[in-house]
Amino acid sequence: MKRFSGLNLLAQAFDGHRGWPEHWPDKAPKAAYDVIIIGAGGHGLGAAYYLATKYGISNVAVIEKGWLGGGNAGRNTTIIRSNYLYDESAHLYDHAVKLWDGLSQELNYNVMYSKRGVLMLAHNVHDVQSFKRHIHANRLNGVDNEWLTPDQCKAYCPPLDIAANARHPVLGGALQRRGGTARHDSVAWGYARGAVARGVDIIQNCAVTGIRRGPDGAVLGVETERGFIGATKIGVSAAGSTSLVMKMAGLDFPLESYPLQALVSEPVKPIFPCVVMSNTVHAYISQSDKGELVIGAGTDQYVSYSQRGALHIIEHTLAAICEIFPIFTRMRMLRTWGGIVDVTPDRSPILAKTPVPGLYVNCGWGTGGFKATPGAADLLAHTIAHDAPHAINAPFNLDRFRNGRLIDEAAAAAVAH
Amino acid sequence: MILIHCPYCEQDRPEIEFTYGGQAHIARPHDPAALTDREWETYLYIRANPRGLHAERWRHIHGCARFFNAVRDTVTDRFTVTYKTGEARPDGGVA
Numbered sequence: 001m002k003r004f005s006g007l008n009l010l011a012q013a014f015d016g017h018r019g020w021p022e023h024w025p026d027k028a029p030k031a032a033y034d035v036i037i038i039g040a041g042g043h044g045l046g047a048a049y050y051l052a053t054k055y056g057i058s059n060v061a062v063i064e065k066g067w068l069g070g071g072n073a074g075r076n077t078t079i080i081r082s083n084y085l086y087d088e089s090a091h092l093y094d095h096a097v098k099l100w101d102g103l104s105q106e107l108n109y110n111v112m113y114s115k116r117g118v119l120m121l122a123h124n125v126h127d128v129q130s131f132k133r134h135i136h137a138n139r140l141n142g143v144d145n146e147w148l149t150p151d152q153c154k155a156y157c158p159p160l161d162i163a164a165n166a167r168h169p170v171l172g173g174a175l176q177r178r179g180g181t182a183r184h185d186s187v188a189w190g191y192a193r194g195a196v197a198r199g200v201d202i203i204q205n206c207a208v209t210g211i212r213r214g215p216d217g218a219v220l221g222v223e224t225e226r227g228f229i230g231a232t233k234i235g236v237s238a239a240g241s242t243s244l245v246m247k248m249a250g251l252d253f254p255l256e257s258y259p260l261q262a263l264v265s266e267p268v269k270p271i272f273p274c275v276v277m278s279n280t281v282h283a284y285i286s287q288s289d290k291g292e293l294v295i296g297a298g299t300d301q302y303v304s305y306s307q308r309g310a311l312h313i314i315e316h317t318l319a320a321i322c323e324i325f326p327i328f329t330r331m332r333m334l335r336t337w338g339g340i341v342d343v344t345p346d347r348s349p350i351l352a353k354t355p356v357p358g359l360y361v362n363c364g365w366g367t368g369g370f371k372a373t374p375g376a377a378d379l380l381a382h383t384i385a386h387d388a389p390h391a392i393n394a395p396f397n398l399d400r401f402r403n404g405r406l407i408d409e410a411a412a413a414a415v416a417h
Numbered sequence: 418m419i420l421i422h423c424p425y426c427e428q429d430r431p432e433i434e435f436t437y438g439g440q441a442h443i444a445r446p447h448d449p450a451a452l453t454d455r456e457w458e459t460y461l462y463i464r465a466n467p468r469g470l471h472a473e474r475w476r477h478i479h480g481c482a483r484f485f486n487a488v489r490d491t492v493t494d495r496f497t498v499t500y501k502t503g504e505a506r507p508d509g510g511v512a
Binding site: 241244245252253254255256257301302303304305306310311343345401402403 | 493
């Protein structure tokens, strides 16, 4: 890996930038690895990176049925925050936010983490009470979150309409200043480049078709479109396809996969200084560094693997955006797309060992997995390396659906999050 | 937008008239007190989530308001059949 630095950039400039090596050369799979990660999104590539850097396990393959970062890593709205209600969730997501800090330096790759603040709008009395409860719970957990009056919201985000007779009146907002956005592709690329530099193989366009297990039930490796690849430890980080992979190992999972849509507008000059989320009317919006308004819509109501959603979901979101930000009523939308998100019954992830020896899983991030990328990757690597969960991800096990110790962020937020 | 055939109204109507009711043919336990934790988990939380044909409940909430069942391909979102509550899955598939 040739490091990016001012000096290297200058040196390469004299040679027309032809001297940069490939970030992740195409590799034919070896017969066996110490660890196989299924899914080359940010979570999976990051897990391979941390296995190599923190635990010295670099004989690792990341296997991907499509292309690197082409699933939900490339389909999200890049929002980062950690203002979750329950202690377990606050610790989990804040672990990720702490890793976002300094990630560009660690990877020597600009992930463009921008702490522009995430403002969650309250439109009714229930929102006000719920958000204030979140703020107090967050402060007890050392997570920054503060209450803004409507005027303070307007000062923080000038395009906002706070008129008392608005269709969706703004009664205040909860602001997490450390929250913000990052460049989603860069996260996958940066982890991939860092992992490959330490000996990890990334094998794209190679769908896993089966998981081979020995007489004792432990994993022996994966069957793929390019033949059998051996490994005694397999980490699954396959988002919407996780339950399909788990069925290959004989496990039924408490997951359902839904389409989640997002869209971007034509690019305009800087107008929108932060991230605004309105759970009640279901509108999430920020502005990318390219100038596009990045808008998150809701999930479709039915299980699907189609990677596209219905137009009325987008219409609903844009109707809310136009009411809250009348300035945007004449913006034109350029692109819409959908990703398939795996949703658990309590809307909290599963990051754990499975009943199959040697099989580990990182799934169930639902509609909010991007923000957790570095944290989930780090904790999956820890769980695989130690064959035991870290204290932070120990509560996010599979047993909770049997013993009832749910981490019910679904009830806490009352909406998808 | 998906068009859905309501087997009671016998009409193809747009999806916004309907609400989704999750996986179909999940029987409530006859004797809940006798269930083990594992059986409760399966009943409450474990779902088929197939890539392909899926039997599911829909409700024509802005029409006749009745529940019915449907078989839909989760890759194409195309419905193969809708049928009334209480009827067996017509294509003989499971989950």
